Amino acid sequence: MTALTITSRCTATGPVLEVHGGLDHESAPDLRKAVDGLTLAPGHLLVMDLAALDFCDSSGIAVLLAARNLAGEQGADIALAAVPANTARILAIVGLDRVFTFHPDTSAATISPAKQTS
Structure with a gap:
C-alpha cells in the first residue's frame, strides 16, 4: 500500500483535499489533522478528491464522516470526487452513498451553482 499524502488547495467554492495512497488505521489521523486544520465558511464546499486513493478501511470512512460533521x-457542505470503485462499493454497502454527494471529478464538484444552471 502506498503511503498517504494529502494536498490541500483552495477553489472559488472552498477547499479541496486530494488524498493519495492508503487510508487506514495508521494513516487516518493524518487526514483528520488536515481536515481539522481547514477553515470553512458558511456556503463553502469541502471537496475530498479520492482519485488517487489506493485503499480505505473503516478508519478512513470514520474520517470522511468526521469531515462531513465538521x-x-x-x-459548509462536503462532496467526494473521483471515488474509486472499490471505495464507492463499500460506501454504498453501509448506506453512505445517501449521505455523501459524489462527483466524477473535482472539476464537476467545484462548478459554482450559478454555472450549473446556465
Whole structure:
C-alpha cells in the first residue's frame, strides 16, 4: 500500500483535499489533522478528491464522516470526487452513498451553482 499524502488547495467554492495512497488505521489521523486544520465558511464546499486513493478501511470512512460533521458544524457542505470503485462499493454497502454527494471529478464538484444552471 502506498503511503498517504494529502494536498490541500483552495477553489472559488472552498477547499479541496486530494488524498493519495492508503487510508487506514495508521494513516487516518493524518487526514483528520488536515481536515481539522481547514477553515470553512458558511456556503463553502469541502471537496475530498479520492482519485488517487489506493485503499480505505473503516478508519478512513470514520474520517470522511468526521469531515462531513465538521463541514456541517461550520455551515459548509462536503462532496467526494473521483471515488474509486472499490471505495464507492463499500460506501454504498453501509448506506453512505445517501449521505455523501459524489462527483466524477473535482472539476464537476467545484462548478459554482450559478454555472450549473446556465
